[in-house]
Amino acid sequence: MKCPKCGHLYSKVTDTRVTAEGIAIRRRRVCLKCDHRFFTNEIVCIEYPMVIKRDGRKEEFDGEKIKTGLMKAFKKQNGIKEKVNDIVNGVLAEIISKYPEKVPSEKIGDMIMNRLRASEPVAYLRFASVYKNFETAKDFALEFEQLLLDLPK
Ligand SMILES: [Zn+2]
Numbered sequence: 001m002k003c004p005k006c007g008h009l010y011s012k013v014t015d016t017r018v019t020a021e022g023i024a025i026r027r028r029r030v031c032l033k034c035d036h037r038f039f040t041n042e043i044v045c046i047e048y049p050m051v052i053k054r055d056g057r058k059e060e061f062d063g064e065k066i067k068t069g070l071m072k073a074f075k076k077q078n079g080i081k082e083k084v085n086d087i088v089n090g091v092l093a094e095i096i097s098k099y100p101e102k103v104p105s106e107k108i109g110d111m112i113m114n115r116l117r118a119s120e121p122v123a124y125l126r127f128a129s130v131y132k133n134f135e136t137a138k139d140f141a142l143e144f145e146q147l148l149l150d151l152p153k
Contacts, residue, residue: 001040003031050102066091073127087115121147
């Protein structure tokens, strides 16, 4: 890493910090020539798998889609950004560990629904109604009934 002050190529690392999410590392460095102190940031570049759609077509992975779908499911609840981020991060980690090459789109949907079902039943129903393509009130009622049966008493 070039010293930003004198351009010297060699520096010594004096401190290393990993960010809370574990995806970035910040290093404090001292230039070996002029003693100038500076920081460098290292960011993990994650490669996501291709998404295989229901009809077999491949699609570039897009984490924003997961986020948008979830935001809709939560409507305008308070503090949803954090909840949504937690769920998205969990889903991304699961995708990378279980499906490093390609991931069927319905598996992504299942991962999201599993997380919602346990803790956010209302958001779960909204998400499921779009995702599972509920067409009638009866579809919705059946899912609701099942959810009620599964909820902790
Ligand atoms: Zn320097």
